[in-house]
Amino acid sequence: MLRFDRLDLRQGAFRLTADLTIAKGDRVTVMGPSGAGKSTLLAAIGGFFAPASGAIVWDGHAIDGLPPGQRPVSTIFQDNNLFPHLTLFQNTAMGVRPSGRASAAETAQIHEALEAVGLSGMGARKPATLSGGQQSRAALARMLVQARPIVLLDEPFSALGPALRAEMIGLVTALCDRTEATLLMVSHDPGDALLLGGDLMLVAESVVHPPEEAAGALAAPGPALAAYLGPTRPG
Amino acid sequence: MVARAGPVTALRPLGFSAAALVLVLIGGSVVAVLVRAEGGFSLAPQDWAALRFTVLQAALSALCSVVLAVPVARALARRRFAGRGVLVTLMGAPFILPVIVAVLGLVMVFGRAGWVSDLLGVFGIAPLNIYGLKGVVLAHVFFNLPLATRLILQGWLAIPAERFRLAASLGAGPRDIARLLERPMLRAVLPGTVMVIFLICTTSFAVALALGGGPRATTVELAIYQAFRFDFDLGRAAVLALLQLALSAVAAMVALWVAVPSDASGGLDRTVERWDATRTGLRVMDTGLIVLAALFLLLPLLAIALRGLPQIAALDAAVWAAAWRSLWVAGVSVIVTLALALPLALTIADLRARPRVARGVEIVVYLAVATSPLVIGTGLFLLIFPFADPVALALPVTALVNGVMALPFALRAMVPAATETEARFGRLAASLGLTGTARLRLLTLPRLRRSLGFSAALAAALSLGDLGVITLFADPGEATLPLLLYRLMAGYQMDAAAGVALLLLALSLGVFWLLDRGGRVDAEV
The missing domain is CATH 3.40.50.300 (P-loop containing nucleotide triphosphate hydrolases)
Known part of the structure; x- marks a missing residue:
């Protein structure tokens, strides 16, 4: 479970507190x-x-100190979720390993993820050639392989x-x-x-x-x- | 930010080392000069004359360039015609044009035996004399009129189109527009423009070398060279170098104080719709101005092309050897520039959270590089002299100094690209754990490719055309192409000079195009 333990976020006059649990x-x-x-x-x-104080706890471990x-966690941001100079396959492969290198089994896994989001056969394309919806799908494919x-x-x-x-x-x-x-x-x-x-x-x-x-x-x-x-x- | 693990952070020491290296190189040469000039700092009358001439020619060059640029920029701002975009782009080209090539072109057009003198001769008017103050100013105007035009044109295009529309709806004529909109803009833009050109012209060496000389037309930089080459008076060269350093420092401080405009590469391709400038008289005037400006810029190059083309086949082995040396020096310069600029740019971009430190690193590099190349050359010569034969190291030293001199331009291209990459993709890269060389390979280098290509192109072109440090060091057998060209000109071998000039011109533009294109091809936005 994800727990915010007396979490206190501050930035200038902004303040936000959280003390609650979200089940797995x-x-x-x-x-x-x-x-x-x-x-x-x-x-x-x-x-x-x-955070100014408090902790973010996942499965009993505080994750605050981790880079x-x-x-x-996998995050999908509002925009800029794909590197425009890399292909869909390369973008997805970064979910396996940041270096983007993938073994044969991992390659199959990446293709499978692209298929799962409805982008099968489009691995060689670059983000600029995709519609907005397809770009979102590609980000989801990476999220899937990140697991x-x-x-x-x-x-x-x-x-x-x-x-x-x-x-x-x-x-x-x-x-x-x-x-x-x-x-x-x-x-x-x-x-x-x-x-x-x-x-x-x-x-x-x-x-x-x-x-x-x-x-x-x-x-x-x-x-x-x-x-x-x-x-x-x-x- | 909790943890900003990335190669950028790991690169920070590299970035600071690069800045330190530049400082040590420049600072070391300056200290060497100071030590050498120790105790003997007294200026002879001819040194004062050199200082006066330097300031005079720089002031005249700046004023002439700007005064001529205002009407040309106005014409370009309010006229639309085929080839306008090409002309505006062309006005950025003198920057990568080898100075000595342009000087030869100007001599062929405006010299004693040039086209204009021939034309005047038909009417029985005495031929022009391009040597001395007039020639130096003419050459500086050739290089800086386009720069001034681009800077002022930016000012014109920065006036919102809606204001011209509003003025037109109120029935304002050209005079009213000038009073209401144009003069306030010019008051803001002109001081900085004059200052930039003044600054550039105070460190001008190649132009003075080729067209100046003698007691009445010697700049401080030229005097350094003469003390070196003719008298081998290192003490006097050091004193003159100090004088030049002081001059540059004063000029640079004034430039920092006056807001100096920077030449944006894009956005100059639009025109302002003008309802007040439709009168025939104004049209004819603008057309005439644009044609004259274009001719002034193109005729010298045309002269070189026409005279040089038949000579290309006849170029001898010495020329090709010099061309090879020049390319080699340019290649090393490119490596030096990129090796310093990349870590510096990434560090400056990474220091966004501490803008003062970032700005500090940037200013240190810019100021260090504002030191004249001839001063650095003098210092390096003094440093090397006790240990090794500086002449034997002429080419490596030239490549090193050229590479460092291109650094500000490389940073200007790369820092915005690096900052944008960090802003757009920093979080995504961090969330994916993209660090180290993988980040460099997958994110940084691809995103910076265009600016890397442009920086490399600029460094190569500047180095190929450079006629500065090399003149202090080189021995006759080891000349670069610009030095060879200068020697041919000094020996009045104009046909051979035209051939070499054409080759140098083709190499500079070709290499610039090739490297710049290398960064663009297949690059994603």
């Missing part, structure tokens, strides 16, 4: 107003932002249209089921939370609220969530 294999949508600290929370888990590449127990998605699909976004969330769900990964996805859209199923975690008023079951929380929101959602609600 959970799928959590992280929502909240802009500037509340959703991305900062993910950055802290990924190793890009040092980003050695954490049990890390925690997956962080920082609004990676925000530039895609609604139908494509739904398709991507479906794909992410399927992939995480397969790797049994714990998933945290930042999104602004309550619809995304319903699509992902699982829990909803609100980041607002300098606090990360404990996750609640998404459909229930959205149907009967507490005051903080209601303030974020505003008068119009889905359904």
Whole structure:
């Protein structure tokens, strides 16, 4: 399980605290107003932002001190998820080993991952020749071969249209089921939370609220969530 | 940032070492000069004359370039015509043009037996004299008019198009536009432009060597050379080197104080829609200005091509040997430049979190390199002299100094590329654990390829055309191509000189194109 142990993130006047637990294999949508600290929370888990105090604990081990590449985490960022000068195969291969060198078995595994995200036969292409959706798929293929127990998605699909976004969330769900990964996805859209199923975690008023079951929380929101959602609600 | 494990961090000591190396090289030569000049710092009347001439020609060159550049830039800013883009690009070319080649071209057009003198002769007017102050200023204007034009053109294009539209809707004529929009822009841009050109011209050596000389047209740099080659008076050369150092330092400080514009390579291909400049008179004037500027830049090169082409087949073995030496020196220069610039650029990009340190490293390198090559050459000569024969080391020393001199330009291209790579892909690389040589191979080098290619191209072209340090050291049998060309010119062997000049021109442009293209081909954005 992933535990935030009296975690305190600060930067200038900004402050965010978290003290909660996310069970292994959970799928959590992280929502909240802009500037509340959703991305900062993910950055802290990924190793890009040092907490002022407290700890991030995975399976009983604090991971705070580890460099980003050695954490049990794969991150998919909002943009720049692929190296534009490398082919899809090379980009995916970096999930196996940063040097990009792969054995025969690993090569097969990479091809299989590309197939799983619907990019079979496109390994030799470069990112610029792909559509936005295909680029997202390629990043997911790398996540699949990385096979890390925690997956962080920082609004990676925000530039895609609604139908494509739904398709991507479906794909992410399927992939995480397969790797049994714990998933945290930042999104602004309550619809995304319903699509992902699982829990909803609100980041607002300098606090990360404990996750609640998404459909229930959205149907009967507490005051903080209601303030974020505003008068119009889905359904 | 919790942990920024990357080769960039590992490269930091390398970057600082590179900066230290540059400092030691430059500082060591300066100290050698200081020691040699010890106690004997007194300036003879001819030294004062050299200082006066240096300042005078630099000031005249800067003023003439800028005064001529303003109308040309205005014409380019408000006219659209076929070939405009080519012309603007061409105005960036003098930078990589070997100085001595351009000087020969100018002599062929504006010299006593040149095209213009021939034309004047038809009307019974005495031929022109290109030697002395006039010639030095003419050559400097040839090199710096394009630079000034590009810098001022940038100023024009930086005025938002909406303001011209607004002025037009209010019925403003050319005079109103000049008062409202153009003069304020020029007031901001011109001082820096004048200063840059003044600075460049104070360290000009090759032009003064070829067109100056004598008691009335000797720059400080030329005086250093003369003290060296003619009198072998190392003490006096050292004193003159100190004088040059002081001059450069003062000029550089003023330049740091005045905001100096930098020449952006892109974005000059658009024009401003102008509703006030449609009158026939203005059109004719602008067309005339553009044609004149183009002729001024192209005729000297055309003269060399026309006269040199028949000579190419007749070039002897000595010329090809010199060409080979020049290419060899340029190759080493490129390696020196890249070996220093890459760790420096990565370190500066990596120090973003500490911008003061980064800026400090950058300024140290820039200032060190602002020292004139001839001063460094003098210092190195003094350092080597007690231990080895400097003449035997002429080519390696030239390559080393040329490589270091290209460093600021390489950094200017590579630092933004390295910073952008770090900003866009730093997190992704860190999250994938991409470190060490794998990061260099898979991320850094591919992302920096264009700027690496451009830097290599620039370093090669500058080194190929360099006629500076080599003149202090070289013995007659070991000349580079520019030195050989200078000797042919000094001996009035104009046909042979034209052939060599054409070869040198072709080599410089060809190598620049090849290396720059190497960085572009198949490079992803």
